[in-house]
Structure formats: C-alpha cells, structure tokens
Amino acid sequence: MSAIVVTGTDTEIGKTVFSAGLTAALNATYWKPVQSGQEEETDSQIVTRLSGRPSLPEGYLLQLPASPHLSAEAEGVTIDPDTLDLPQVDGVLVAEGAGGLMVPLNREILYLDLMARWGAPVILCARTKLGTINHTLLSLQALRNAGCNVVGVAFIGESEEAVEKTICQFGKVAHLGRLPMINGLHNETAAPDLGEVQGAFPGGRSGADQPGGRSEALVEAFAKHIDLDTIKKAIQL
Numbered sequence: 001m002s003a004i005v006v007t008g009t010d011t012e013i014g015k016t017v018f019s020a021g022l023t024a025a026l027n028a029t030y031w032k033p034v035q036s037g038q039e040e041e042t043d044s045q046i047v048t049r050l051s052g053r054p055s056l057p058e059g060y061l062l063q064l065p066a067s068p069h070l071s072a073e074a075e076g077v078t079i080d081p082d083t084l085d086l087p088q089v090d091g092v093l094v095a096e097g098a099g100g101l102m103v104p105l106n107r108e109i110l111y112l113d114l115m116a117r118w119g120a121p122v123i124l125c126a127r128t129k130l131g132t133i134n135h136t137l138l139s140l141q142a143l144r145n146a147g148c149n150v151v152g153v154a155f156i157g158e159s160e161e162a163v164e165k166t167i168c169q170f171g172k173v174a175h176l177g178r179l180p181m182i183n184g185l186h187n188e189t190a191a192p193d194l195g196e197v198q199g200a201f202p203g204g205r206s207g208a209d210q211p212g213g214r215s216e217a218l219v220e221a222f223a224k225h226i227d228l229d230t231i232k233k234a235i236q237l
C-alpha cells in the first residue's frame with residue numbers, strides 16, 4: 001500500500017475537490033481522519049460523489065464546524081492520535097487533513113504532528129489569490145521543520161503565474177499544477193438528512209456528471225492541469 005497526504009494553507013481552499021481528482025486519477029481510496037463539521041455533505045461524501053471511488057469511515061465524525069479539538073470538546077470527546085494511524089488498503093490511500101497544518105487535534109498535538117508521524121509524502125494545496133505567498137511559504141516551512149516529505153504545491157484558482165513562480169522559487173518546491181475553478185461540482189441534491197449515505201446520490205444535479213457517479217469535468221481538469229507523474233513517483237507508483 002502507498003499513501004499520500006493532502007493538506008493545505010487554510011480551510012475552504014479546495015483540498016477536498018483536489019483530493020477527489022487525485023483519488024479518481026490514482027484509483028485510490030479516500031480517508032478523512034477527522035471530519036469536524038457536518039453541515040451539508042461530509043468531505044468523504046463529496047470525494048466519493050465526485051470521484052466514484054470509495055471512502056473509508058472517518059476516524060472522528062464531529063458535528064461542529066470548527067477546529068477539530070473544539071468540535072471534539074463540544075461533544076465531550078478527546079481525539080486520540082494513536083487511533084489515527086493510516087489504514088491499510090489495497091492500492092493507494094489519499095488522506096486529507098482538516099483546515100491548515102497548525103490546527104489542533106487535541107490540547108497537545110497539531111495536525112502537523114500527526115502528518116509527521118505518518119511519514120507519508122505530502123501535497124500542499126494553496127490558493128492563487130492575494131495573500132497566498134505568505135501562507136504557502138509559512139506552511140512549507142512548518143512541514144519541513146516537522147520533517148515531512150513535501151511532494152510539491154498544487155495551486156487552486158485562477159492563474160497567477162508570477163505568484164506561483166515566486167512561491168516555488170522561495171519555497172524551493174515543485175509546482176504540481178493548478179486546478180482551475182470548475183462549474184457544477186456542487187451537489188444540489190444534498191441535504192443534512194443524507195448524512196449517512198456514502199457514495200453517489202441517485203438523481204438530481206449531484207455534480208457527478210456521469211452515471212457511474214463521478215465528475216468527468218473534474219477528472220478531465222485534473223488530468224489536464226495536474227502533474228500526476230511527479231505525484232506517482234513520490235509514492236513509488
């Protein structure tokens with residue numbers, strides 16, 4: 001088995017959409033160790049809907065959309081990192097963090113510490129919007145200080161060539177491509193009471209534009225814009 005970790009410079013920057021593209025491209029299995037927030041769909045449901053690939057059950061599935069340590073505390077739970085070793089699967093495992101790197105899992109450890117413990121190669125997702133140079137360089141420094149193996153930065157959003165180049169120069173990091181914004185990924189059929197469904201949603205405009213239950217628009221954009229060869233090499237595929 002090989003595993004690859006998808007993290008980001010912040011929450012809401014597109015890690016889940018990127019993970020769905022990556023999971024489809026690698027015929028992988030997706031895992032969200034800690035889901036903190038269950039407003040509409042979980043990240044696992046989104047990835048399975050967009051990729052047509054399976055998701056493992058979350059290690060912790062928490063209601064409150066907040067930092068994992070606070071969501072857990074709100075339910076009287078303490079996240080135990082010893083229960084969050086990377087699961088064994090056939091083929092490739094794609095594991096997605098929650099928010100950015102220095103997000104606490106409990107009162108003692110950060111997500112970054114767990115990623116360092118896993119030792120799996122890490123992809124850093126970053127916006128192309130103003131402010132990203134600082135966020136991305138800080139995140140790269142944190143990953144390296146923690147001893148993580150950084151595969152590269154995957155950008156998300158409109159093209160900002162000079163900005164992307166600056167990050168890769170100062171950060172001495174590979175540019176893994178840029179996933180543009182894709183229309184129609186939202187699941188208009190999703191509702192809170194679908195919370196237990198894992199997989200494609202039948203009927204409606206689910207963002208899965210093929211009957212097999214995946215978004216061909218995402219799969220095509222990922223194949224066109226993301227450097228899968230470099231990612232495959234990092235996980236010895």
Ligand SMILES: Nc1ncnc2c1ncn2[C@@H]1O[C@H](COP(=O)(O)OP(=O)(O)OP(=O)(O)O)[C@@H](O)[C@H]1O
Pocket residue numbers: 008010011012013014015016017018043097098099100156157179180181182183185186
């Ligand atoms: N490439 C894209 N094309 C279109 N929409 C996107 C793209 N990337 C992200 N989005 C949208 O932006 C929003 C946030 O994206 P996403 O859920 O992937 O963020 P995230 O980084 O995984 O956040 P979290 O920290 O909660 O896991 C979602 O509504 C998603 O559909």
Ligand SMILES: C[C@H](N)[C@@H](CCCCCC(=O)O)NC(=O)O
Pocket residue numbers: 011012034035036037064065066067068097098099100102103
């Ligand atoms: C609520 C978000 N959607 C996300 C957690 C983001 C934590 C950010 C904490 C912070 O940096 O302030 N949850 C999750 O990915 O499961």
Ligand SMILES: [Mg+2]
Pocket residue numbers: 015016043096
């Ligand atoms: Mg996500």
